[in-house]
Amino acid sequence: MKLLAFPLLVSLSLLTAAAQAEEVRVYSGRHYNTDRQSYKAFSDQTGIKVRLIEASGISLVERLKREGSNTKADVIILVDAARINNAAKAGLFQSINSPKLNSEVPARYRDPGNRWFGIARRVRAIIINPNQVNPSQVQTYAQLASPDLKGKVCLRNRKNVYNQSLVADQLAIRGEVKTKAWLKGLISNVSQPYFPGDIALIRAVAQGKCGVGVVNHYYLARMRAGINGTKDQKLGNQVKIVMPNPAHVNISAAAVSKYAKNKSAAVKLIEFLASPNGSRGIAGPTFEFPLTGVGGSTYLKGMTKFTPDNVSISQLSALNPKAIQLMAQAGWQ
Numbered sequence: 001m002k003l004l005a006f007p008l009l010v011s012l013s014l015l016t017a018a019a020q021a022e023e024v025r026v027y028s029g030r031h032y033n034t035d036r037q038s039y040k041a042f043s044d045q046t047g048i049k050v051r052l053i054e055a056s057g058i059s060l061v062e063r064l065k066r067e068g069s070n071t072k073a074d075v076i077i078l079v080d081a082a083r084i085n086n087a088a089k090a091g092l093f094q095s096i097n098s099p100k101l102n103s104e105v106p107a108r109y110r111d112p113g114n115r116w117f118g119i120a121r122r123v124r125a126i127i128i129n130p131n132q133v134n135p136s137q138v139q140t141y142a143q144l145a146s147p148d149l150k151g152k153v154c155l156r157n158r159k160n161v162y163n164q165s166l167v168a169d170q171l172a173i174r175g176e177v178k179t180k181a182w183l184k185g186l187i188s189n190v191s192q193p194y195f196p197g198d199i200a201l202i203r204a205v206a207q208g209k210c211g212v213g214v215v216n217h218y219y220l221a222r223m224r225a226g227i228n229g230t231k232d233q234k235l236g237n238q239v240k241i242v243m244p245n246p247a248h249v250n251i252s253a254a255a256v257s258k259y260a261k262n263k264s265a266a267v268k269l270i271e272f273l274a275s276p277n278g279s280r281g282i283a284g285p286t287f288e289f290p291l292t293g294v295g296g297s298t299y300l301k302g303m304t305k306f307t308p309d310n311v312s313i314s315q316l317s318a319l320n321p322k323a324i325q326l327m328a329q330a331g332w333q
């Protein structure tokens, strides 16, 4: 009896260990239910279970800092260049060596130190009320500063990372002197209070409270798809969208937690999400763009023809403090 019990106990504990090893815990700053479909596809393919903990970007980083080595996070997913790189600089990630990621994620969409990798892309686009502004007048970010748009430009507030990254992008392309002049012109065109979110801004443009606004493209696609209800769908169809050429592209990115308990599964999940199929899977339902190509949703009509500018995600994050400083100086509230 004893002879039998021993191997049984050993194999039971091995089984338990194996079961524990087959789970990867994800802390995500993305608030999209549809991401769960991608995690399920990963689980179906690999047998590794994904346990998801969602929180908004900043609180998630604060939480990781607080938890330190006690964290349960294996994979961390965040949106925006500055946010992901600030977390990297805070020592929350570990660098990973994955030939698959290095070949499948374009260099500009990953950390030169291999601490984070892009999984989906978004464009900061211009939306226009055609009754107030002729879309041919505003084809670039630079034209948002044109005196013709006096009183017609609406912006999200300065705290928002998306606009900080847009200003960082302009700093990288045009340098400080031109960016300062651009910000001065842009802010002098603003007459409405600064908006708390991209959707509120799209509504205001559609309702004619503003002539022009700047938003991430997928918010408009979501409205047009009816995800926020028929009222927003109608408003979404009343505005025009311009994908500036060249376009400022930002990312959602994934990283392995410094204290990951299951590093190999974490790397596998990131490889899955950043692969051509995985990236299409994560980007499709949220109307983001995959790392390469644009996806095929009809609600992306008018948004799929864009040429990304040459600014890398790590450049955007390096210029973030300067961008915030110049925005404050220009009176961006």
Ligand SMILES: [Fe+2]
Pocket (backbone or CB within 6 Å): 216
């Ligand atoms: Fe967003």
